[in-house]
Amino acid sequence: MTQTEALYYIQPPVGEFTARVLSCTQEGEAWAVTLDRTAFYPEGGGQPADRGTLGGADVLDVHEKGGQVVHRLSAPLTEGETVTGNVDLDRRLEMSQQHTGEHILSGTLHAMFGAENVGFHIGQDYLTMDTSVPISDEGLAEAEARANRVIWQNVPVEAVWHSKEELADLTYRSKKELEGPVRIVTVPGADCCACCGTHVERTGQVGMVKIIDWQNYKSGVRLFVVCGARALRYFEAQRAEAATIRATLSAKAGQLAEAVQRQSSELEAARYRSVQAENELFAVLAEGVQPGEAAILLRPNLGPDGLRRLCAALSERTTGLCAAFSPTGNGTLAYALACTAPGADLRGLCKQLNQVFAGRGGGKPGFVQGSLTGEFDAVQAFLRDVIQP
CATH class of the missing domain: 3.30.980.10 (Threonyl-trna Synthetase; Chain A, domain 2)
Structure with a gap:
Protein backbone atom coordinates (compact mmCIF):
# COMPACT_ATOMS: atom_id res chain seq x y z
CA MET A 1 0.00 0.00 0.00
CA THR A 2 1.45 3.34 -1.07
CA GLN A 3 1.89 5.85 1.72
CA THR A 4 0.41 9.29 1.30
CA GLU A 5 2.98 12.02 0.74
CA ALA A 6 2.60 14.45 3.64
CA LEU A 7 2.50 18.06 2.52
CA TYR A 8 1.04 19.23 5.82
CA TYR A 9 4.47 19.52 7.45
CA ILE A 10 5.79 21.98 4.86
CA GLN A 11 6.55 25.52 6.11
CA PRO A 12 5.06 27.93 5.34
CA PRO A 13 1.84 25.87 5.31
CA VAL A 14 0.48 24.70 1.96
CA GLY A 15 -2.97 26.20 1.41
CA GLU A 16 -3.68 24.91 -2.10
CA PHE A 17 -2.39 21.76 -3.77
CA THR A 18 -3.24 19.22 -6.45
CA ALA A 19 -3.29 15.46 -6.00
CA ARG A 20 -4.43 12.27 -7.72
CA VAL A 21 -7.38 10.35 -6.28
CA LEU A 22 -6.33 6.80 -5.43
CA SER A 23 -9.62 5.50 -4.03
CA CYS A 24 -13.13 6.61 -3.14
CA THR A 25 -15.58 4.51 -1.15
CA GLN A 26 -18.89 5.44 0.44
CA GLU A 27 -19.09 5.29 4.22
CA GLY A 28 -22.60 6.06 5.42
CA GLU A 29 -23.52 9.53 4.20
CA ALA A 30 -19.89 10.46 3.49
CA TRP A 31 -17.09 9.26 1.16
CA ALA A 32 -13.64 8.07 2.21
CA VAL A 33 -11.01 9.30 -0.25
CA THR A 34 -7.27 8.62 -0.41
CA LEU A 35 -4.78 10.64 -2.45
CA ASP A 36 -1.20 10.23 -3.56
CA ARG A 37 -0.36 13.34 -1.50
CA THR A 38 -2.18 15.75 0.78
CA ALA A 39 -1.79 18.99 2.72
CA PHE A 40 -4.67 18.08 5.06
CA TYR A 41 -3.36 17.19 8.50
CA PRO A 42 -4.99 13.99 9.85
CA GLU A 43 -6.25 13.95 13.43
CA GLY A 44 -3.60 12.71 15.83
CA GLY A 45 -1.60 13.44 18.95
CA GLY A 46 -4.44 15.41 20.54
CA GLN A 47 -4.79 17.75 17.55
CA PRO A 48 -7.98 17.81 15.42
CA ALA A 49 -7.79 17.35 11.67
CA ASP A 50 -7.65 20.14 9.11
CA ARG A 51 -10.78 21.33 7.30
CA GLY A 52 -11.33 22.79 3.85
CA THR A 53 -12.42 21.52 0.43
CA LEU A 54 -11.16 18.80 -1.88
CA GLY A 55 -12.33 18.67 -5.48
CA GLY A 56 -15.17 20.99 -4.48
CA ALA A 57 -16.36 18.67 -1.66
CA ASP A 58 -16.22 19.67 1.98
CA VAL A 59 -13.57 17.91 4.04
CA LEU A 60 -15.47 16.67 7.10
CA ASP A 61 -12.61 14.80 8.79
CA VAL A 62 -9.15 13.41 8.08
CA HIS A 63 -7.41 10.46 9.69
CA GLU A 64 -4.40 8.24 9.09
CA LYS A 65 -4.77 4.50 8.50
CA GLY A 66 -1.86 2.21 7.70
CA GLY A 67 0.31 4.98 6.32
CA GLN A 68 -2.45 6.42 4.15
CA VAL A 69 -4.34 9.61 4.90
CA VAL A 70 -8.10 9.09 4.54
CA HIS A 71 -10.25 12.14 3.82
CA ARG A 72 -13.92 11.99 4.79
CA LEU A 73 -15.79 14.07 2.22
CA SER A 74 -19.32 15.38 1.71
CA ALA A 75 -19.36 14.18 -1.94
CA PRO A 76 -17.60 11.51 -4.00
CA LEU A 77 -14.57 12.01 -6.25
CA THR A 78 -13.55 10.01 -9.31
CA GLU A 79 -10.66 7.59 -8.92
CA GLY A 80 -7.67 8.52 -11.07
CA GLU A 81 -8.62 12.18 -11.53
CA THR A 82 -6.47 15.07 -10.38
CA VAL A 83 -8.22 17.33 -7.89
CA THR A 84 -7.43 20.57 -6.11
CA GLY A 85 -7.41 20.78 -2.34
CA ASN A 86 -7.82 23.96 -0.32
CA VAL A 87 -6.86 23.88 3.35
CA ASP A 88 -8.51 26.27 5.80
CA LEU A 89 -5.32 28.08 6.80
CA ASP A 90 -7.02 30.17 9.47
CA ARG A 91 -8.01 26.98 11.27
CA ARG A 92 -4.54 25.49 10.66
CA GLU A 236 -12.60 39.91 24.33
CA ALA A 237 -15.41 37.80 25.81
CA GLN A 238 -14.15 38.63 29.31
CA ARG A 239 -13.99 42.34 28.42
CA ALA A 240 -17.53 42.33 27.03
CA GLU A 241 -18.84 40.52 30.11
CA ALA A 242 -17.06 42.97 32.42
CA ALA A 243 -18.48 45.91 30.43
CA THR A 244 -22.00 44.54 30.88
CA ILE A 245 -21.47 44.13 34.62
CA ARG A 246 -19.98 47.64 34.90
CA ALA A 247 -23.00 49.09 33.11
CA THR A 248 -25.38 47.19 35.39
CA LEU A 249 -23.57 48.37 38.51
CA SER A 250 -22.79 51.86 37.17
CA ALA A 251 -19.11 51.20 37.84
CA LYS A 252 -16.16 52.87 36.16
CA ALA A 253 -13.32 50.93 34.55
CA GLY A 254 -10.95 49.67 37.24
CA GLN A 255 -13.63 49.83 39.93
CA LEU A 256 -15.57 46.68 39.06
CA ALA A 257 -14.38 44.59 42.02
CA GLU A 258 -15.22 47.39 44.44
CA ALA A 259 -18.69 47.77 42.89
CA VAL A 260 -19.36 44.03 43.10
CA GLN A 261 -18.27 43.93 46.76
CA ARG A 262 -20.53 46.90 47.52
CA GLN A 263 -23.45 45.25 45.72
CA SER A 264 -22.80 42.02 47.60
CA SER A 265 -22.86 43.85 50.94
CA GLU A 266 -26.09 45.61 50.01
CA LEU A 267 -27.70 42.33 48.94
CA GLU A 268 -26.63 40.64 52.16
CA ALA A 269 -28.14 43.50 54.19
CA ALA A 270 -31.35 43.33 52.16
CA ARG A 271 -31.46 39.55 52.60
CA TYR A 272 -31.13 39.98 56.37
CA ARG A 273 -33.96 42.54 56.43
CA SER A 274 -36.10 40.22 54.31
CA VAL A 275 -35.55 37.30 56.68
CA GLN A 276 -36.39 39.46 59.67
CA ALA A 277 -39.60 40.67 57.99
CA GLU A 278 -40.53 37.07 57.11
CA ASN A 279 -39.93 35.94 60.68
CA GLU A 280 -42.23 38.70 61.94
CA LEU A 281 -44.89 37.62 59.45
CA PHE A 282 -44.47 33.96 60.45
CA ALA A 283 -44.95 34.92 64.10
CA VAL A 284 -48.19 36.71 63.22
CA LEU A 285 -49.43 33.71 61.22
CA ALA A 286 -48.56 31.39 64.10
CA GLU A 287 -50.68 33.43 66.53
CA GLY A 288 -53.79 32.20 64.75
CA VAL A 289 -52.95 28.56 65.41
CA GLN A 290 -54.57 26.83 68.40
CA PRO A 291 -52.51 24.44 70.53
CA GLY A 292 -52.83 20.83 69.36
CA GLU A 293 -54.40 21.61 65.99
CA ALA A 294 -52.84 21.09 62.55
CA ALA A 295 -51.55 24.14 60.68
CA ILE A 296 -51.41 23.82 56.89
CA LEU A 297 -50.48 27.04 55.06
CA LEU A 298 -49.70 28.20 51.52
CA ARG A 299 -47.37 31.19 51.12
CA PRO A 300 -45.83 32.55 47.89
CA ASN A 301 -42.13 33.16 47.23
CA LEU A 302 -40.69 31.00 49.99
CA GLY A 303 -37.57 28.97 49.44
CA PRO A 304 -36.53 25.90 51.45
CA ASP A 305 -35.17 28.01 54.32
CA GLY A 306 -38.31 30.17 54.46
CA LEU A 307 -40.53 27.07 54.57
CA ARG A 308 -38.41 25.65 57.35
CA ARG A 309 -38.63 28.86 59.40
CA LEU A 310 -42.40 29.07 58.88
CA CYS A 311 -42.81 25.50 60.14
CA ALA A 312 -40.59 26.31 63.11
CA ALA A 313 -42.77 29.30 64.01
CA LEU A 314 -45.95 27.24 63.72
CA SER A 315 -44.45 24.44 65.81
CA GLU A 316 -43.94 26.86 68.70
CA ARG A 317 -47.74 27.20 68.95
CA THR A 318 -48.90 23.63 68.37
CA THR A 319 -47.81 20.02 68.66
CA GLY A 320 -50.01 19.14 65.71
CA LEU A 321 -48.79 18.75 62.13
CA CYS A 322 -47.29 21.93 60.74
CA ALA A 323 -47.14 22.04 56.94
CA ALA A 324 -45.94 24.94 54.77
CA PHE A 325 -46.19 25.07 50.96
CA SER A 326 -44.99 27.53 48.31
CA PRO A 327 -45.56 27.42 44.51
CA THR A 328 -42.42 26.94 42.41
CA GLY A 329 -44.06 27.09 38.94
CA ASN A 330 -45.33 24.52 36.44
CA GLY A 331 -47.87 23.14 38.94
CA THR A 332 -45.28 22.18 41.54
CA LEU A 333 -45.16 23.00 45.23
CA ALA A 334 -42.18 23.08 47.56
CA TYR A 335 -43.10 21.83 51.03
CA ALA A 336 -41.89 21.43 54.59
CA LEU A 337 -43.55 19.39 57.35
CA ALA A 338 -42.75 19.61 61.06
CA CYS A 339 -44.14 18.17 64.26
CA THR A 340 -42.92 18.55 67.85
CA ALA A 341 -45.26 15.99 69.44
CA PRO A 342 -43.42 13.32 71.47
CA GLY A 343 -42.55 10.31 69.29
CA ALA A 344 -43.67 12.01 66.07
CA ASP A 345 -42.16 10.56 62.89
CA LEU A 346 -43.11 12.30 59.66
CA ARG A 347 -41.06 10.12 57.33
CA GLY A 348 -43.96 7.76 56.61
CA LEU A 349 -46.27 10.69 55.84
CA CYS A 350 -43.59 12.17 53.58
CA LYS A 351 -43.38 8.92 51.69
CA GLN A 352 -47.17 8.81 51.21
CA LEU A 353 -47.21 12.42 50.05
CA ASN A 354 -44.48 11.76 47.50
CA GLN A 355 -46.24 8.65 46.18
CA VAL A 356 -49.63 10.32 45.75
CA PHE A 357 -48.36 13.60 44.30
CA ALA A 358 -45.27 12.47 42.35
CA GLY A 359 -43.00 14.17 44.84
CA ARG A 360 -39.54 13.73 46.21
CA GLY A 361 -38.03 14.59 49.55
CA GLY A 362 -37.25 13.32 53.00
CA GLY A 363 -35.62 14.24 56.28
CA LYS A 364 -35.64 13.43 59.98
CA PRO A 365 -38.51 12.17 62.19
CA GLY A 366 -39.56 15.65 63.28
CA PHE A 367 -38.93 17.50 60.03
CA VAL A 368 -39.15 16.61 56.31
CA GLN A 369 -38.87 18.71 53.18
CA GLY A 370 -39.26 18.30 49.44
CA SER A 371 -41.39 19.13 46.39
CA LEU A 372 -44.46 17.65 44.70
CA THR A 373 -46.84 18.13 41.80
CA GLY A 374 -50.42 19.14 42.52
CA GLU A 375 -52.88 21.81 43.65
CA PHE A 376 -52.66 23.05 47.22
CA ASP A 377 -56.34 22.34 47.95
CA ALA A 378 -55.91 18.69 46.96
CA VAL A 379 -52.73 18.33 49.02
CA GLN A 380 -54.36 20.00 52.02
CA ALA A 381 -57.40 17.70 51.81
CA PHE A 382 -55.10 14.66 51.59
CA LEU A 383 -53.17 15.70 54.70
CA ARG A 384 -56.30 16.40 56.71
CA ASP A 385 -57.69 12.98 55.77
CA VAL A 386 -54.46 11.28 56.81
CA ILE A 387 -54.20 13.01 60.18
CA GLN A 388 -57.89 12.64 61.14
CA PRO A 389 -58.09 10.64 64.39
Whole structure:
Protein backbone atom coordinates (compact mmCIF):
# COMPACT_ATOMS: atom_id res chain seq x y z
CA MET A 1 0.00 0.00 0.00
CA THR A 2 1.45 3.34 -1.07
CA GLN A 3 1.89 5.85 1.72
CA THR A 4 0.41 9.29 1.30
CA GLU A 5 2.98 12.02 0.74
CA ALA A 6 2.60 14.45 3.64
CA LEU A 7 2.50 18.06 2.52
CA TYR A 8 1.04 19.23 5.82
CA TYR A 9 4.47 19.52 7.45
CA ILE A 10 5.79 21.98 4.86
CA GLN A 11 6.55 25.52 6.11
CA PRO A 12 5.06 27.93 5.34
CA PRO A 13 1.84 25.87 5.31
CA VAL A 14 0.48 24.70 1.96
CA GLY A 15 -2.97 26.20 1.41
CA GLU A 16 -3.68 24.91 -2.10
CA PHE A 17 -2.39 21.76 -3.77
CA THR A 18 -3.24 19.22 -6.45
CA ALA A 19 -3.29 15.46 -6.00
CA ARG A 20 -4.43 12.27 -7.72
CA VAL A 21 -7.38 10.35 -6.28
CA LEU A 22 -6.33 6.80 -5.43
CA SER A 23 -9.62 5.50 -4.03
CA CYS A 24 -13.13 6.61 -3.14
CA THR A 25 -15.58 4.51 -1.15
CA GLN A 26 -18.89 5.44 0.44
CA GLU A 27 -19.09 5.29 4.22
CA GLY A 28 -22.60 6.06 5.42
CA GLU A 29 -23.52 9.53 4.20
CA ALA A 30 -19.89 10.46 3.49
CA TRP A 31 -17.09 9.26 1.16
CA ALA A 32 -13.64 8.07 2.21
CA VAL A 33 -11.01 9.30 -0.25
CA THR A 34 -7.27 8.62 -0.41
CA LEU A 35 -4.78 10.64 -2.45
CA ASP A 36 -1.20 10.23 -3.56
CA ARG A 37 -0.36 13.34 -1.50
CA THR A 38 -2.18 15.75 0.78
CA ALA A 39 -1.79 18.99 2.72
CA PHE A 40 -4.67 18.08 5.06
CA TYR A 41 -3.36 17.19 8.50
CA PRO A 42 -4.99 13.99 9.85
CA GLU A 43 -6.25 13.95 13.43
CA GLY A 44 -3.60 12.71 15.83
CA GLY A 45 -1.60 13.44 18.95
CA GLY A 46 -4.44 15.41 20.54
CA GLN A 47 -4.79 17.75 17.55
CA PRO A 48 -7.98 17.81 15.42
CA ALA A 49 -7.79 17.35 11.67
CA ASP A 50 -7.65 20.14 9.11
CA ARG A 51 -10.78 21.33 7.30
CA GLY A 52 -11.33 22.79 3.85
CA THR A 53 -12.42 21.52 0.43
CA LEU A 54 -11.16 18.80 -1.88
CA GLY A 55 -12.33 18.67 -5.48
CA GLY A 56 -15.17 20.99 -4.48
CA ALA A 57 -16.36 18.67 -1.66
CA ASP A 58 -16.22 19.67 1.98
CA VAL A 59 -13.57 17.91 4.04
CA LEU A 60 -15.47 16.67 7.10
CA ASP A 61 -12.61 14.80 8.79
CA VAL A 62 -9.15 13.41 8.08
CA HIS A 63 -7.41 10.46 9.69
CA GLU A 64 -4.40 8.24 9.09
CA LYS A 65 -4.77 4.50 8.50
CA GLY A 66 -1.86 2.21 7.70
CA GLY A 67 0.31 4.98 6.32
CA GLN A 68 -2.45 6.42 4.15
CA VAL A 69 -4.34 9.61 4.90
CA VAL A 70 -8.10 9.09 4.54
CA HIS A 71 -10.25 12.14 3.82
CA ARG A 72 -13.92 11.99 4.79
CA LEU A 73 -15.79 14.07 2.22
CA SER A 74 -19.32 15.38 1.71
CA ALA A 75 -19.36 14.18 -1.94
CA PRO A 76 -17.60 11.51 -4.00
CA LEU A 77 -14.57 12.01 -6.25
CA THR A 78 -13.55 10.01 -9.31
CA GLU A 79 -10.66 7.59 -8.92
CA GLY A 80 -7.67 8.52 -11.07
CA GLU A 81 -8.62 12.18 -11.53
CA THR A 82 -6.47 15.07 -10.38
CA VAL A 83 -8.22 17.33 -7.89
CA THR A 84 -7.43 20.57 -6.11
CA GLY A 85 -7.41 20.78 -2.34
CA ASN A 86 -7.82 23.96 -0.32
CA VAL A 87 -6.86 23.88 3.35
CA ASP A 88 -8.51 26.27 5.80
CA LEU A 89 -5.32 28.08 6.80
CA ASP A 90 -7.02 30.17 9.47
CA ARG A 91 -8.01 26.98 11.27
CA ARG A 92 -4.54 25.49 10.66
CA LEU A 93 -2.90 28.56 12.23
CA GLU A 94 -5.21 28.35 15.23
CA MET A 95 -4.45 24.65 15.74
CA SER A 96 -0.71 25.27 15.29
CA GLN A 97 -0.81 28.12 17.81
CA GLN A 98 -2.45 25.84 20.38
CA HIS A 99 -0.05 22.96 19.76
CA THR A 100 3.09 25.07 19.83
CA GLY A 101 1.90 26.95 22.91
CA GLU A 102 1.29 23.60 24.62
CA HIS A 103 4.86 22.51 23.81
CA ILE A 104 6.33 25.70 25.25
CA LEU A 105 4.27 25.48 28.45
CA SER A 106 4.77 21.71 28.84
CA GLY A 107 8.51 22.03 28.34
CA THR A 108 8.64 24.84 30.88
CA LEU A 109 6.67 22.83 33.46
CA HIS A 110 8.95 19.86 32.85
CA ALA A 111 12.08 21.97 33.37
CA MET A 112 10.71 23.67 36.50
CA PHE A 113 8.93 20.80 38.26
CA GLY A 114 9.81 17.60 36.40
CA ALA A 115 6.16 17.46 35.30
CA GLU A 116 5.33 15.07 32.49
CA ASN A 117 2.48 15.88 30.12
CA VAL A 118 0.32 12.75 30.45
CA GLY A 119 -2.70 14.05 28.54
CA PHE A 120 -3.29 16.64 25.81
CA HIS A 121 -6.30 17.55 23.71
CA ILE A 122 -7.23 20.59 21.63
CA GLY A 123 -10.95 21.18 22.15
CA GLN A 124 -13.31 23.62 20.48
CA ASP A 125 -12.61 26.57 22.79
CA TYR A 126 -9.48 25.64 24.75
CA LEU A 127 -6.87 22.93 25.08
CA THR A 128 -6.39 20.71 28.11
CA MET A 129 -3.08 19.50 29.53
CA ASP A 130 -2.72 16.91 32.28
CA THR A 131 0.45 16.93 34.37
CA SER A 132 1.94 14.02 36.28
CA VAL A 133 2.58 16.04 39.46
CA PRO A 134 0.66 18.69 41.44
CA ILE A 135 1.69 22.30 40.85
CA SER A 136 0.79 25.29 43.00
CA ASP A 137 -0.94 28.47 41.83
CA GLU A 138 2.35 30.32 42.22
CA GLY A 139 4.21 27.68 40.23
CA LEU A 140 1.72 27.80 37.38
CA ALA A 141 1.89 31.60 37.29
CA GLU A 142 5.69 31.57 37.07
CA ALA A 143 5.66 28.85 34.39
CA GLU A 144 3.13 30.84 32.36
CA ALA A 145 5.31 33.96 32.60
CA ARG A 146 8.41 32.03 31.48
CA ALA A 147 6.53 30.44 28.59
CA ASN A 148 5.35 33.83 27.34
CA ARG A 149 8.89 35.21 27.50
CA VAL A 150 9.94 32.43 25.12
CA ILE A 151 7.04 33.33 22.81
CA TRP A 152 8.00 37.02 22.75
CA GLN A 153 11.62 36.16 21.93
CA ASN A 154 10.25 34.90 18.58
CA VAL A 155 12.69 32.00 18.33
CA PRO A 156 12.38 29.52 15.44
CA VAL A 157 10.40 26.30 15.92
CA GLU A 158 12.33 23.39 14.44
CA ALA A 159 10.77 20.10 13.32
CA VAL A 160 13.27 17.46 12.16
CA TRP A 161 12.97 13.74 11.42
CA HIS A 162 15.65 11.63 13.15
CA SER A 163 16.79 8.06 12.64
CA LYS A 164 16.96 5.54 15.45
CA GLU A 165 20.71 6.08 15.67
CA GLU A 166 20.32 9.86 15.88
CA LEU A 167 17.68 9.55 18.59
CA ALA A 168 20.17 7.77 20.83
CA ASP A 169 22.16 11.01 21.11
CA LEU A 170 19.13 13.24 21.79
CA THR A 171 17.41 14.17 25.03
CA TYR A 172 13.73 14.72 24.33
CA ARG A 173 10.29 14.35 25.92
CA SER A 174 8.05 11.49 24.81
CA LYS A 175 5.03 9.72 26.30
CA LYS A 176 6.20 6.35 25.03
CA GLU A 177 9.22 4.49 23.69
CA LEU A 178 9.74 5.39 20.03
CA GLU A 179 11.70 3.96 17.14
CA GLY A 180 13.02 6.04 14.24
CA PRO A 181 12.40 7.82 12.11
CA VAL A 182 10.83 10.13 14.69
CA ARG A 183 9.86 13.76 14.26
CA ILE A 184 11.40 15.90 16.98
CA VAL A 185 10.01 19.39 17.54
CA THR A 186 12.39 21.80 19.25
CA VAL A 187 11.66 25.21 20.71
CA PRO A 188 15.03 26.66 21.80
CA GLY A 189 15.00 27.48 25.49
CA ALA A 190 11.72 25.72 26.14
CA ASP A 191 11.18 22.23 24.75
CA CYS A 192 12.41 19.26 22.76
CA CYS A 193 9.70 16.69 22.19
CA ALA A 194 8.61 13.93 19.84
CA CYS A 195 5.50 15.18 18.03
CA CYS A 196 3.43 14.53 14.91
CA GLY A 197 1.41 17.76 15.06
CA THR A 198 1.62 21.01 13.12
CA HIS A 199 3.40 24.05 14.50
CA VAL A 200 4.09 27.69 13.72
CA GLU A 201 7.40 28.72 12.16
CA ARG A 202 8.44 31.05 15.00
CA THR A 203 7.19 31.31 18.57
CA GLY A 204 6.02 34.90 18.07
CA GLN A 205 3.14 33.52 15.98
CA VAL A 206 1.72 31.89 19.13
CA GLY A 207 1.01 35.39 20.43
CA MET A 208 0.58 34.36 24.03
CA VAL A 209 -0.29 31.39 26.22
CA LYS A 210 -2.77 31.78 29.07
CA ILE A 211 -3.90 29.29 31.72
CA ILE A 212 -7.57 30.21 32.17
CA ASP A 213 -8.36 27.54 34.78
CA TRP A 214 -7.03 24.41 36.44
CA GLN A 215 -8.28 21.58 38.62
CA ASN A 216 -6.77 18.68 40.52
CA TYR A 217 -6.74 15.61 38.28
CA LYS A 218 -5.51 12.17 39.33
CA SER A 219 -1.96 12.64 40.68
CA GLY A 220 -1.44 16.03 39.04
CA VAL A 221 -3.44 18.91 37.62
CA ARG A 222 -5.51 19.47 34.48
CA LEU A 223 -4.85 22.84 32.87
CA PHE A 224 -7.27 24.70 30.61
CA VAL A 225 -5.25 26.83 28.20
CA VAL A 226 -5.81 29.26 25.32
CA CYS A 227 -3.19 30.52 22.87
CA GLY A 228 -3.04 33.00 20.01
CA ALA A 229 -6.39 33.74 18.36
CA ARG A 230 -8.22 31.84 21.07
CA ALA A 231 -6.58 33.94 23.77
CA LEU A 232 -7.75 37.09 21.98
CA ARG A 233 -11.33 35.77 21.73
CA TYR A 234 -11.26 34.71 25.37
CA PHE A 235 -10.14 38.12 26.61
CA GLU A 236 -12.60 39.91 24.33
CA ALA A 237 -15.41 37.80 25.81
CA GLN A 238 -14.15 38.63 29.31
CA ARG A 239 -13.99 42.34 28.42
CA ALA A 240 -17.53 42.33 27.03
CA GLU A 241 -18.84 40.52 30.11
CA ALA A 242 -17.06 42.97 32.42
CA ALA A 243 -18.48 45.91 30.43
CA THR A 244 -22.00 44.54 30.88
CA ILE A 245 -21.47 44.13 34.62
CA ARG A 246 -19.98 47.64 34.90
CA ALA A 247 -23.00 49.09 33.11
CA THR A 248 -25.38 47.19 35.39
CA LEU A 249 -23.57 48.37 38.51
CA SER A 250 -22.79 51.86 37.17
CA ALA A 251 -19.11 51.20 37.84
CA LYS A 252 -16.16 52.87 36.16
CA ALA A 253 -13.32 50.93 34.55
CA GLY A 254 -10.95 49.67 37.24
CA GLN A 255 -13.63 49.83 39.93
CA LEU A 256 -15.57 46.68 39.06
CA ALA A 257 -14.38 44.59 42.02
CA GLU A 258 -15.22 47.39 44.44
CA ALA A 259 -18.69 47.77 42.89
CA VAL A 260 -19.36 44.03 43.10
CA GLN A 261 -18.27 43.93 46.76
CA ARG A 262 -20.53 46.90 47.52
CA GLN A 263 -23.45 45.25 45.72
CA SER A 264 -22.80 42.02 47.60
CA SER A 265 -22.86 43.85 50.94
CA GLU A 266 -26.09 45.61 50.01
CA LEU A 267 -27.70 42.33 48.94
CA GLU A 268 -26.63 40.64 52.16
CA ALA A 269 -28.14 43.50 54.19
CA ALA A 270 -31.35 43.33 52.16
CA ARG A 271 -31.46 39.55 52.60
CA TYR A 272 -31.13 39.98 56.37
CA ARG A 273 -33.96 42.54 56.43
CA SER A 274 -36.10 40.22 54.31
CA VAL A 275 -35.55 37.30 56.68
CA GLN A 276 -36.39 39.46 59.67
CA ALA A 277 -39.60 40.67 57.99
CA GLU A 278 -40.53 37.07 57.11
CA ASN A 279 -39.93 35.94 60.68
CA GLU A 280 -42.23 38.70 61.94
CA LEU A 281 -44.89 37.62 59.45
CA PHE A 282 -44.47 33.96 60.45
CA ALA A 283 -44.95 34.92 64.10
CA VAL A 284 -48.19 36.71 63.22
CA LEU A 285 -49.43 33.71 61.22
CA ALA A 286 -48.56 31.39 64.10
CA GLU A 287 -50.68 33.43 66.53
CA GLY A 288 -53.79 32.20 64.75
CA VAL A 289 -52.95 28.56 65.41
CA GLN A 290 -54.57 26.83 68.40
CA PRO A 291 -52.51 24.44 70.53
CA GLY A 292 -52.83 20.83 69.36
CA GLU A 293 -54.40 21.61 65.99
CA ALA A 294 -52.84 21.09 62.55
CA ALA A 295 -51.55 24.14 60.68
CA ILE A 296 -51.41 23.82 56.89
CA LEU A 297 -50.48 27.04 55.06
CA LEU A 298 -49.70 28.20 51.52
CA ARG A 299 -47.37 31.19 51.12
CA PRO A 300 -45.83 32.55 47.89
CA ASN A 301 -42.13 33.16 47.23
CA LEU A 302 -40.69 31.00 49.99
CA GLY A 303 -37.57 28.97 49.44
CA PRO A 304 -36.53 25.90 51.45
CA ASP A 305 -35.17 28.01 54.32
CA GLY A 306 -38.31 30.17 54.46
CA LEU A 307 -40.53 27.07 54.57
CA ARG A 308 -38.41 25.65 57.35
CA ARG A 309 -38.63 28.86 59.40
CA LEU A 310 -42.40 29.07 58.88
CA CYS A 311 -42.81 25.50 60.14
CA ALA A 312 -40.59 26.31 63.11
CA ALA A 313 -42.77 29.30 64.01
CA LEU A 314 -45.95 27.24 63.72
CA SER A 315 -44.45 24.44 65.81
CA GLU A 316 -43.94 26.86 68.70
CA ARG A 317 -47.74 27.20 68.95
CA THR A 318 -48.90 23.63 68.37
CA THR A 319 -47.81 20.02 68.66
CA GLY A 320 -50.01 19.14 65.71
CA LEU A 321 -48.79 18.75 62.13
CA CYS A 322 -47.29 21.93 60.74
CA ALA A 323 -47.14 22.04 56.94
CA ALA A 324 -45.94 24.94 54.77
CA PHE A 325 -46.19 25.07 50.96
CA SER A 326 -44.99 27.53 48.31
CA PRO A 327 -45.56 27.42 44.51
CA THR A 328 -42.42 26.94 42.41
CA GLY A 329 -44.06 27.09 38.94
CA ASN A 330 -45.33 24.52 36.44
CA GLY A 331 -47.87 23.14 38.94
CA THR A 332 -45.28 22.18 41.54
CA LEU A 333 -45.16 23.00 45.23
CA ALA A 334 -42.18 23.08 47.56
CA TYR A 335 -43.10 21.83 51.03
CA ALA A 336 -41.89 21.43 54.59
CA LEU A 337 -43.55 19.39 57.35
CA ALA A 338 -42.75 19.61 61.06
CA CYS A 339 -44.14 18.17 64.26
CA THR A 340 -42.92 18.55 67.85
CA ALA A 341 -45.26 15.99 69.44
CA PRO A 342 -43.42 13.32 71.47
CA GLY A 343 -42.55 10.31 69.29
CA ALA A 344 -43.67 12.01 66.07
CA ASP A 345 -42.16 10.56 62.89
CA LEU A 346 -43.11 12.30 59.66
CA ARG A 347 -41.06 10.12 57.33
CA GLY A 348 -43.96 7.76 56.61
CA LEU A 349 -46.27 10.69 55.84
CA CYS A 350 -43.59 12.17 53.58
CA LYS A 351 -43.38 8.92 51.69
CA GLN A 352 -47.17 8.81 51.21
CA LEU A 353 -47.21 12.42 50.05
CA ASN A 354 -44.48 11.76 47.50
CA GLN A 355 -46.24 8.65 46.18
CA VAL A 356 -49.63 10.32 45.75
CA PHE A 357 -48.36 13.60 44.30
CA ALA A 358 -45.27 12.47 42.35
CA GLY A 359 -43.00 14.17 44.84
CA ARG A 360 -39.54 13.73 46.21
CA GLY A 361 -38.03 14.59 49.55
CA GLY A 362 -37.25 13.32 53.00
CA GLY A 363 -35.62 14.24 56.28
CA LYS A 364 -35.64 13.43 59.98
CA PRO A 365 -38.51 12.17 62.19
CA GLY A 366 -39.56 15.65 63.28
CA PHE A 367 -38.93 17.50 60.03
CA VAL A 368 -39.15 16.61 56.31
CA GLN A 369 -38.87 18.71 53.18
CA GLY A 370 -39.26 18.30 49.44
CA SER A 371 -41.39 19.13 46.39
CA LEU A 372 -44.46 17.65 44.70
CA THR A 373 -46.84 18.13 41.80
CA GLY A 374 -50.42 19.14 42.52
CA GLU A 375 -52.88 21.81 43.65
CA PHE A 376 -52.66 23.05 47.22
CA ASP A 377 -56.34 22.34 47.95
CA ALA A 378 -55.91 18.69 46.96
CA VAL A 379 -52.73 18.33 49.02
CA GLN A 380 -54.36 20.00 52.02
CA ALA A 381 -57.40 17.70 51.81
CA PHE A 382 -55.10 14.66 51.59
CA LEU A 383 -53.17 15.70 54.70
CA ARG A 384 -56.30 16.40 56.71
CA ASP A 385 -57.69 12.98 55.77
CA VAL A 386 -54.46 11.28 56.81
CA ILE A 387 -54.20 13.01 60.18
CA GLN A 388 -57.89 12.64 61.14
CA PRO A 389 -58.09 10.64 64.39
